[in-house]
Amino acid sequence: KPQSPLASAAWTRSKPPLLRFLNDCLTEFSAETSGAVADYIPELSKADPAYFGISLATLDGHVYEVGDSRVPFTIQSMSKPFVFALALDMLGAARVESAIGVEPSGDPFNSIRLNAENHPFNPMVNAGAIACTGLIQESKGEAAFEEIRKALGRFAGRELDVDEAVYTSESQTGDRNRAIAYLLRTNAVIKDNVAAVLDVYFRQCAVLVTARDIAVMAATLANRGVNPVTGEQVMTPYAISRTLSVMTSSGMYDYAGEWIYRIGIPAKSGVGGGILAALPARLGLGSYSPRLDKHGNSVRGIKVCEALSSHYDLHML
């Protein structure tokens, strides 16, 4: 594959339009070098800021990929929607909703603020995600992480591993999440073993994925829980619809309103540099570029989603 597809008319002409579009995004947005690689988890700061991969999966199981779409990176907060869906199916909506709200907080992802009931605002911010993992840990005990890893793997269509270095790094430095978890326990959202819950949460955030995996996982959300590549019904349509709802209102944290206004596609970001976007009944997109803006969202990933939304007129409203 030539470095610059635009320089190679033959390559450009011979590829399907969608692949050409993704490649044009890659070329154009590679020039964007603003933002900073996350460093509050020390191991994440080692990521090469030049990495840039994009993948798009359609609901007939076609997966398009350009750039560094097979470079592994940690899923981080993009795990949150899937773990929320898992909790809904495993424990029932009533139990999950009794512990975690579904209102956007307007706060940064790591905010320690809880809602008026002293519960997390929603399952997309750290407090809500830790609570969600806590519910699964309470029910499954030591098997909790394996349940989560397997579920993420069913969304991706392959077994996923953990980046032990990132896990250890976050576990050694994650005092803010520890503070949030203890606050949740004083409010009886987490029942007992705070350390065990955080261990599962840090591991879940350190699961390794590629932009391609994220595209397939997003397409599974867009496809009412049926993985379009493997054909497996991974979660119930109910859990998927509620998950997409909270992604729509809160997936991009304190940028969520602006995001849904401008781009109009349910999405979730991760501080590893990933963005997952799932347009119901249409497609799933995964992008990887580690430089983040002040909200913790990948700068280039946002550009890709903006371009996708406007180029194909995909704003859902």
Ligand code: DON
């Ligand atoms: O808990 C944390 O801070 C990280 N493991 C995940 C945060 C994250 O990905 C925020 N998203 N952009």
